[in-house]
Amino acid sequence: MRPPARTRSRAYGFREIDATALLGLPGGVDVHTHLDADVGGLRSVDDFESGTAAAACGGVTTICDYAWQQRGQSLTVAIEGWKTRAAGRAHVDYGFHVIVGDASDQTLAEIPRLVDLGYPSLKVFMINEFGIGDQGIMRVLDAARKVGVVVNVHAENGDMLDHCARGMRAAGRLDPRYYAESRPALAEAEATRRAIDYAALVGAEVYIVHLSCADALEAVSAARRRGIRVWAETRPIYLALTEERYAVGGTEAAKFIGAPPLRSGLDQAALWDGLRSGDIQAIGSDNTSWTVEQKSAGARDFTRVPYGVPGLETEMRVIYSEGVAKGRISLQTFVAAFSTNPARIFGLYPRKGTIAVGSDADFVLFDPTRDSVVDERQLHSRAGYDPFHGFHLAGGPVMTVSRGEIVARDGQLVSRAGRGVHLERHRTFDRD
């Protein structure tokens, strides 16, 4: 084992770090997190303090979280609420997208102001629980297009999902072992195609969040060949785990429940293809943390399991190990998908997503020879478990630097809550 990186403070306020044999990589930019979020009457257990502690220790130096607009609420009020949740707590820098919960005329009229304030991205859901209807989606896309806002889409066909869940309830197949069956790839592929068609109809730009299956990827690839402005993001759990994790049933299976579900090995292979081809540009964790106890509420009924898994602390080493170390993607593709591309798409580049003069000095010293086993007891998430627990991984971050300050070293947090700053984002685009 090589000795840990040494640092030596010198006069004049700079510090020399011995990074011999280490990779210097831009810090991770995870544009898909849900910290301190209320979902279905529950509050996710990682707030901006523990969530960004996990991020710092895992090599993620920027996050974009989702503020959520309630019905009748203005978008800016929703953002203010989330800014309050984050203020004084974060260890790394953070920005916000806004989830549109109410596609009213007032909401649409507010979108240009949002851009001026530094929030050039919105999100819409196509599932019925959080949906705003297809006309609402088209209206949001149209308003977004006019001011260069990218619309993030959770693409699953809500009616198909509801139909499947109803049938499974009637058949008594509600144990988490059957979860994947309740959200078929077909429902994701259909909604992905439809979202892309709506975007094409009005000339909008869409970003498909957490793409998980081959058929949805095919829709994205086909659209990109036609010149439609669509981006796609996938998650570490889809790249490294499959639906076999549900086979045990009960709480153990519930720990892996998120939306979309884990998919087949064939889907997983397609996602790596997508990263290689460039049709998938970004990787985001969709970090939403629940304790095992919260997850176990649905041990016999998957419809009662809160969606989501923690992911901020392990994603960098999981993607590196499963991707780069196993020869599936190049180091360049890894950096692009984990840092540079999401920074570019969401208006953070070149401040974030690169190591360059004038950028923010967010970087990770990464040891490609450091082998480790994921131990959920050593992680900073309050979930208390990790979907990759027990994974043998090749390579890991040794040191995380955020705006020139060391915030984590060898998996230990050496930062202080509140040093992370709120980020306004500005995208460049051609106004038509």
Ligand SMILES: [Zn+2]
């Ligand atoms: Zn999400």
